[in-house]
Amino acid sequence: MRPVIIVGNVSEDPFAIDVAHSFGQHADLSDIISLKNFANGEFCPRFISDETDLQGIGEKLDGSTVVIVSVNSDAHSRQTLAQRNFLIARAAKDNGAAKVLLVEPDLFYSAQDRGPRLAHGLVQKPRPLADMKKFDGQPFSSLLYAQLLEASGVDGVVTVHNHSASVQDVFRSTFGGDFENLIPAELYAHYLKGSNVVERGKDGENLVLCAPDKGAADFVSTMHGELGLPRAGLCLLTKERSGERHVEIKVAADSPVSLADLAGKDVIVFDDMVRTGSTILKACQALRAGSPRRVIFCVSHFYSSEEGRENMASSAIDEILTLNTLPTILNRDTQGRLRRKLVVLKIEKWISRYLSEYCRLDGTKKEDDFYAVDMSSKNPRWRPSMRP
Numbered sequence: 001m002r003p004v005i006i007v008g009n010v011s012e013d014p015f016a017i018d019v020a021h022s023f024g025q026h027a028d029l030s031d032i033i034s035l036k037n038f039a040n041g042e043f044c045p046r047f048i049s050d051e052t053d054l055q056g057i058g059e060k061l062d063g064s065t066v067v068i069v070s071v072n073s074d075a076h077s078r079q080t081l082a083q084r085n086f087l088i089a090r091a092a093k094d095n096g097a098a099k100v101l102l103v104e105p106d107l108f109y110s111a112q113d114r115g116p117r118l119a120h121g122l123v124q125k126p127r128p129l130a131d132m133k134k135f136d137g138q139p140f141s142s143l144l145y146a147q148l149l150e151a152s153g154v155d156g157v158v159t160v161h162n163h164s165a166s167v168q169d170v171f172r173s174t175f176g177g178d179f180e181n182l183i184p185a186e187l188y189a190h191y192l193k194g195s196n197v198v199e200r201g202k203d204g205e206n207l208v209l210c211a212p213d214k215g216a217a218d219f220v221s222t223m224h225g226e227l228g229l230p231r232a233g234l235c236l237l238t239k240e241r242s243g244e245r246h247v248e249i250k251v252a253a254d255s256p257v258s259l260a261d262l263a264g265k266d267v268i269v270f271d272d273m274v275r276t277g278s279t280i281l282k283a284c285q286a287l288r289a290g291s292p293r294r295v296i297f298c299v300s301h302f303y304s305s306e307e308g309r310e311n312m313a314s315s316a317i318d319e320i321l322t323l324n325t326l327p328t329i330l331n332r333d334t335q336g337r338l339r340r341k342l343v344v345l346k347i348e349k350w351i352s353r354y355l356s357e358y359c360r361l362d363g364t365k366k367e368d369d370f371y372a373v374d375m376s377s378k379n380p381r382w383r384p385s386m387r388p
């Protein structure tokens with residue numbers, strides 16, 4: 001069996017270390033790769049080998065699969081992290097690696113999923129001039145990132161709950177189908193069914209799943225199937241923009257569940273990411289008009305900004321469930337006052353389980369212990385037995 005080597009692109013990165021440990025890699029990442037900078041500031045990764053061994057120079061990784069785990073870091077910008085990915089991938093290939101896989105839970109440059117020309121980006125409807133003008137003068141950055149990764153030696157990319165069909169199309173095309181967008185439905189379903197975050201009823205009669213816009217409808221439908229609660233309701237919201245920052249949100253005319261049907265129910269709003277939180281706040285405020293018992297916001301990528309924390313602190317949202325695709329959300333200072341209602345599902349074990357399946361390792365099992373829960377003691381649902 002060809003060896004699988006897991007490395008991070010930042011020294012002593014906790015996320016990469018936990019993925020490697022869950023995978024069964026016992027060596028410290030710092031004993032596998034040196035991530036150093038020359039005196040002039042240039043980054044130079046080096047896979048460590050016995051300096052006295054003069055045999056097989058440039059072939060020490062012969063036949064191996066190298067997995068680069070790349071997540072946000074307080075110490076480096078996303079641009080710097082991207083550059084480090086390129087050089088680590090090239091170091092692996094220049095030293096004999098058979099395959100390089102990039103694991104980037106929050107895929108860089110996904111917000112820049114279109115360019116100024118008609119052919120720059122996959123969209124469901126014909127692009128009006130106003131949409132192309134938004135990108136006038138800018139690069140089609142997600143395509144460039146994919147191309148640079150490929151040119152550096154990356155053979156495949158794994159991400160989590162990517163929101164852009166255009167980005168997914170770019171990466172699948174660039175990597176010949178070796179692109180995986182992991183959908184965390186089983187994570188959310190397992191936690192929602194095994195915790196006391198909601199009162200769902202025997203068959204889901206007390207629960208309503210909500211899509212804040214059309215883009216989230218497919219994932220909400222997936223969640224409904226994953227939960228296996230046939231009587232859980234589905235609520236679809238619609239939003240209309242009358243300006244760059246002004247959005248009106250209401251229950252869609254074709255929603256299976258009306259506003260009046262929410263009375264006394266627990267409502268879970270699902271989305272892939274939140275930045276400022278202004279739109280989600282308005283969505284939850286619109287749902288509050290139906291007198292639900294609780295409103296839970298469930299989001300995969302939580303960008304914790306000052307504006308976002310202020311919006312999410314609103315009493316319209318009872319609790320927030322997210323993933324650590326952006327690991328800084330685990331920091332209590334980053335959480336701020338949101339720590340009273342924030343729950344983070346740590347996905348390192350889930351990622352390592354996928355890697356075992358990807359590498360076709362024997363003995364891969366889908367057990368209940370495939371994520372960890374991180375919750376501040378300030379959260380009313382916290383218990384002393386709870387540990388990350």
